[in-house]
Amino acid sequence: MVTVNSKQNPSSERLNIVVLVKPVPDPKEPPKFKPDGTLDRLSMKLVMNPYDKYAVEAALQLREALGGIVIGVSMAPPHAIDALREALAMGVDEFILLSDPRLAGSDTLATSYALSMVVKKLWSKLGKVDLVLCGVESSDSNTAHIGPEVAEWLGLPSVSYVDKILEVSGGYVKVKKLIEGGYMVIRVKMPAVLTIAGTSYTPRIPTLRDVITARRKQITTLNADDVSIDTSKVGLLGSPTRVIKMWAAEIKRRGKIFTDTDIDRLIDNFLAELRKDGVKLK
Amino acid sequence: MIKPDYEFAKRSLVKLLLEVDIVLIYLNTTWLLLLKWNLLIEVFCMPVDFAITKEQEELKAVVREFSEKYIAPRVVEFEEKQMIPPEIIREMARLGLFGVVIPDKYDGLGLDPITAGLVLEEIVRGDPECSLAVTFLVHTSWGYIACKYGSEEFREDVIRKAARGDLWIGIATTEPGAGSDLTGISTIARREGNEYVINGEKAYISGVREAREKGTWFKEGGGHVTLTYTDKSKGHRGMTFFFIPLTHPKITTRLEKEIGRKGWSFGSFTLNDVRIPETYRIGDEGRGFYIAMEGFDHARAYIALTCAVAAKRAIEIAIDYIKQRRAFGQPIAKFQGVQFQLATNWSRLEAAHALAYKALWALKMEQEGKIGRFEVTKIVASAKLFAVETAKMALDDAMRWMGAFGYTEENPVALAWKAVKSYDWAEGSSDIMRLIVARELLGREYIK
Numbered sequence: 186m187v188t189v190n191s192k193q194n195p196s197s198e199r200l201n202i203v204v205l206v207k208p209v210p211d212p213k214e215p216p217k218f219k220p221d222g223t224l225d226r227l228s229m230k231l232v233m234n235p236y237d238k239y240a241v242e243a244a245l246q247l248r249e250a251l252g253g254i255v256i257g258v259s260m261a262p263p264h265a266i267d268a269l270r271e272a273l274a275m276g277v278d279e280f281i282l283l284s285d286p287r288l289a290g291s292d293t294l295a296t297s298y299a300l301s302m303v304v305k306k307l308w309s310k311l312g313k314v315d316l317v318l319c320g321v322e323s324s325d326s327n328t329a330h331i332g333p334e335v336a337e338w339l340g341l342p343s344v345s346y347v348d349k350i351l352e353v354s355g356g357y358v359k360v361k362k363l364i365e366g367g368y369m370v371i372r373v374k375m376p377a378v379l380t381i382a383g384t385s386y387t388p389r390i391p392t393l394r395d396v397i398t399a400r401r402k403q404i405t406t407l408n409a410d411d412v413s414i415d416t417s418k419v420g421l422l423g424s425p426t427r428v429i430k431m432w433a434a435e436i437k438r439r440g441k442i443f444t445d446t447d448i449d450r451l452i453d454n455f456l457a458e459l460r461k462d463g464v465k466l467k
Numbered sequence: 468m469i470k471p472d473y474e475f476a477k478r479s480l481v482k483l484l485l486e487v488d489i490v491l492i493y494l495n496t497t498w499l500l501l502l503k504w505n506l507l508i509e510v511f512c513m514p515v516d517f518a519i520t521k522e523q524e525e526l527k528a529v530v531r532e533f534s535e536k537y538i539a540p541r542v543v544e545f546e547e548k549q550m551i552p553p554e555i556i557r558e559m560a561r562l563g564l565f566g567v568v569i570p571d572k573y574d575g576l577g578l579d580p581i582t583a584g585l586v587l588e589e590i591v592r593g594d595p596e597c598s599l600a601v602t603f604l605v606h607t608s609w610g611y612i613a614c615k616y617g618s619e620e621f622r623e624d625v626i627r628k629a630a631r632g633d634l635w636i637g638i639a640t641t642e643p644g645a646g647s648d649l650t651g652i653s654t655i656a657r658r659e660g661n662e663y664v665i666n667g668e669k670a671y672i673s674g675v676r677e678a679r680e681k682g683t684w685f686k687e688g689g690g691h692v693t694l695t696y697t698d699k700s701k702g703h704r705g706m707t708f709f710f711i712p713l714t715h716p717k718i719t720t721r722l723e724k725e726i727g728r729k730g731w732s733f734g735s736f737t738l739n740d741v742r743i744p745e746t747y748r749i750g751d752e753g754r755g756f757y758i759a760m761e762g763f764d765h766a767r768a769y770i771a772l773t774c775a776v777a778a779k780r781a782i783e784i785a786i787d788y789i790k791q792r793r794a795f796g797q798p799i800a801k802f803q804g805v806q807f808q809l810a811t812n813w814s815r816l817e818a819a820h821a822l823a824y825k826a827l828w829a830l831k832m833e834q835e836g837k838i839g840r841f842e843v844t845k846i847v848a849s850a851k852l853f854a855v856e857t858a859k860m861a862l863d864d865a866m867r868w869m870g871a872f873g874y875t876e877e878n879p880v881a882l883a884w885k886a887v888k889s890y891d892w893a894e895g896s897s898d899i900m901r902l903i904v905a906r907e908l909l910g911r912e913y914i915k
């Protein structure tokens with residue numbers, strides 16, 4: 186559970202939290218590919234990126250503990266709107282969909298720029314944004330770029346692979362971050378961007394009533410001009426990276442177990458096998 | 468200036484077009500002739516549509532997630548411990564699953580029987596052993612009936628709790644001496660002022676333990692919509708329905724051991740001078756038999772769906788098995804004898820599945836006043852009869868494909884088979900379904 190220390194934080198933070206959510210092709214369905222090897226997103230059913238559910242859950246738990254508002258933000262084509270209702274059903278207060286044909290083909294740099302512009306717009310509308318949360322990565326491209334890049338565009342600190350938000354007090358947020366083979370506890374000044382790992386949060390299943398109510402909620406759709414995006418920085422032309430080809434990696438490694446009671450013979454057998462495979466040994 | 472009322476004009480035109488066969492319209496300089504409006508509707512509107520709405524899809528998705536994560540991994544436990552883990556029931560309550568068809572006014576969701584069926588389907592896919600299906604479908608059908616015919620005080624008091632999942636509603640018509648022939652019951656309700664005093668015994672009743680024990684599965688326990696005689700001399704016209712809370716101190720219960728669907732209890736209860744307020748009467752005195760028939764139709768339609776889906780799910784599990792298990796140098800699935808059985812059974816189950824939705828559709832049409840009581844009963848009886856028989860055949864074959872493993876207690880196909888078998892009788896036997904269909908086809912004079 187999140188703790189709040191209101192003595193250190195007399196302004197009694199009601200948090201304004203933005204959660205970035207991406208609609209992705211349903212990972213439970215067999216993927217469909219375009220000739221260049223990229224996913225054919227148009228012909229697949231879209232759902233909320235499973236990693237983003239953890240971020241939504243983290244945001245909702247913060248709101249429940251401290252009060253405030255959670256706003257979902259997504260950049261996607263208009264038909265993705267149904268996939269975003271799940272976030273509303275879970276309890277997100279409001280949702281903004283940034284949708285514009287000029288954004289099509291954006292790479293992670295262009296996407297993070299566009300998303301940061303929506304956050305800026307919300308910032309000026311709400312007076313402040315305390316936290317921007319997102320999933321560690323998306324299940325359809327797995328770059329894990331967006332969170333840290335959004336932080337760069339906004340000039341904010343960021344922590345990725347957050348296992349758990351531990352405490353919010355005095356304008357700081359204390360988080361437990363996953364690192365290889367362990368954890369790291371970090372205190373970071375807000376506003377900040379956090380990418381949430383799927384380790385400590387269990388996304389809630391919305392009730393049937395929440396689903397029905399979410400269906401009737403309005404999702405605000407904005408275009409590039411609404412959030413003052415410089416369109417030369419987005420879309421295919423504004424993107425410095427380009428996918429040229431995608432293919433499934435061939436795993437050539439094969440395991441072989443050598444057993445022998447005599448250690449010298451075992452090593453000889455092993456070396457002989459390596460030589461047979463063309464490995465040059467001294 | 469007077470503004471033309473386009474809305475009114477449109478409505479009037481539509482009304483006119485729906486009422487007459489031929490319409491002549493003079494438009495600019497041309498006469499337009501519209502013929503046989505009904506024919507046009509048939510040509511341009513799709514009369515049958517298997518698509519579901521976005522909302523229904525989303526509701527299904529939520530229940531699917533719950534079913535996959537929380538139900539499916541624990542089904543074997545239902546059988547072993549002979550109970551549904553109470554936390555599963557509480558989570559179902561939180562999701563709103565006990566108020567699906569109860570009107571919004573009483574804290575339900577006010578959804579139609581088709582949507583309730585879509586949701587039930589996801590529960591069954593997680594639990595082909597069917598204990599949860601029983602829990603859901605009995606409560607959904609008889610909760611709906613109790614709400615429809617219950618008094619306003621009753622709705623405010625009991626139905627509201629039922630919709631929130633704080634109280635379970637079951638059905639009690641069967642007695643030690645009467646099952647198919649309801650007129651043979653001997654439970655009597657006697658009026659005393661603003662109360663009724665009820666004496667009798669009900670047998671083979673689902674959910675006796677769960678309704679009796681307050682706080683374990685449901686905060687307030689539960690009760691059964693119970694059939695009695697208020698005037699035996701009038702035969703089926705002297706029957707009356709009451710809601711009897713099984714937590715009543717003058718009730719004693721006894722449990723039976725079921726063959727299948729062991730997660731949900733099954734037993735009898737004895738009423739010994741049980742006093743209940745008049746407000747717990749469901750419908751008027753003398754209407755009990757008719758209300759029972761309506762309630763059975765709801766339960767039977769959901770049962771038809773449950774049997775079709777449980778069998779389909781079991782077949783999917785069997786498919787995984789026969790692809791892996793080998794005999795005579797190849798997977799069992801490569802024997803054409805097995806393949807043809809598979810295809811035949813699956814096709815029959817598809818038909819049973821579709822007919823179950825037709826039954827739910829008939830209930831929805833009845834609610835909208837578009838189709839009569841007897842027509843509904845006929846469609847529903849066919850659906851239950853066909854689904855039970857078809858599912859039993861399919862599961863019997865699937866168990867055989869699995870060899871001796873198919874005959875072990877925890878085999879999911881065997882669990883589904885045992886559950887489906889219960890519907891040879893529960894909520895009306897297959898023979899009674901045949902009787903209903905024959906009666907509706909031949910006329911009452913051919914049936915005793």
Ligand SMILES: Cc1cc2nc3c(=O)[nH]c(=O)nc-3n(C[C@H](O)[C@H](O)[C@H](O)COP(=O)(O)OP(=O)(O)OC[C@H]3O[C@@H](n4cnc5c(N)ncnc54)[C@H](O)[C@@H]3O)c2cc1C
Binds near residue numbers: 893897898
């Ligand atoms: C698992 C399970 C759960 C149940 N849960 C409930 C419950 O919650 N509430 C409840 O009230 N009841 C419940 N029942 C009881 C069920 O409704 C009865 O079993 C059913 O109505 C049949 O009654 P019976 O068992 O007395 O059989 P009987 O009426 O004695 O019938 C015996 C056999 O004769 C056949 N038969 C009877 N009449 C005719 C006829 N006219 N023509 C041809 N054949 C006929 C029947 O089909 C049956 O095969 C449950 C039963 C089971 C197995």
